[in-house]
Amino acid sequence: METRELRYFVAVAEELHFGRAAERLGIAQPPLSRAIGQLERRLGAALLERGSRAVTMTETGTVLLREARAALDAVEAAERRTRRAARAASGGPGVVLAMKAGASSELLAKLLDAYASEPGAVDVDLVLCGIGEQERMLRDGRADVALLHRPFDATAGFDTEELSTEGxxxxxxxxxxxxxxxxxxxxxxxxxxxxxxxxxxxxxxxxxxxxxxxxxxxxxxxxxxxxxxxxxxxxxxxxxxxxxxxxxxxVLDAPAITTVIAWPPHSRSVAVAALVRTAARLQPQPHAGP
Structure with a gap:
């Protein structure tokens, strides 16, 4: 499947109206209808039920909508990361670190100070986010690394290093x-x-x-x-x-909060690796026995 077809299908599935979807995509309705029909024939399954008054999703279409969104997000993330890598190679911006505004402030200050003293340290572009936004930025490629907080932020699909646990x-x-x-x-x-x-x-x-x-x-x-x-x-x-x-x-019965530094597992950024190593060194060391 082509990304163009996936974008067409997502637009129709979200609008549930071919006319509105065509307007959103900036194309005429007939080629959009033909493209969706060709996609259904190639997959051998109906993705949409076309009624006289409404368009509805089939169960198969619901599956493709979920997978198509994930695939398009991955394509956009790859493009963003590639562009940022190209800028970094030409002396452009350094690492983009996302974190929730107001959270882990003391830990972040220690991390940035320690990393700045490392040989070859690059600029860290800090992005302060709303609730849950730092996770989305890391997934869609707008950030290179993020501070996340379990159990509230999902870390599945990322490499992580635990930094602190607190009540x-x-x-x-x-x-x-x-x-x-x-x-x-x-x-x-x-x-x-x-x-x-x-x-x-x-x-x-x-x-x-x-x-x-x-x-x-x-x-x-x-x-x-x-x-x-x-x-x-x-x-x-x-x-x-x-x-x-x-x-x-x-709060005596509240779950403990674990702060982790997270990054995409396929990252090959030397700067991200150095920042993660610095963060790992900041972890409290276990107390040695007498």
């Missing part, structure tokens, strides 16, 4: 009744009267239903917590970023 805390206004507690449980944190949990955008830009405020970045979230509009559960390392009117209470 989680509930961040509250200092005036809140729970501020002096030695610990809380997740059920308490999720149901605080007057402090509904924040709502982060999904990958399609929409927000889940709920009473909590809509948030897009870490700075906005901290401001809303300070104003008494919400609370947040975050890795324990966030304590270093809290201002005077915020406190952090350990």
């Amino acid at each position: 989680q805390v509930l961040v509250l206004p200092a005036r809140h009744d729970l501020a002096g507690r030695s610990g809380v449980h997740m059920a308490e944190a999720a149901a605080l009267p007057g402090l509904p949990m924040p709502r982060w955008p999904r990958s399609d830009g929409t927000y889940p239903e709920g009473d909590g405020p809509k948030v897009r970045d870490h700075t906005q979230l901290l401001q809303l917590v300070s104003l008494g509009r919400t609370s947040m559960v975050a890795p324990e390392s966030c304590r270093s970023q809290l201002i005077g009117d915020l406190v952090a209470v350990p």
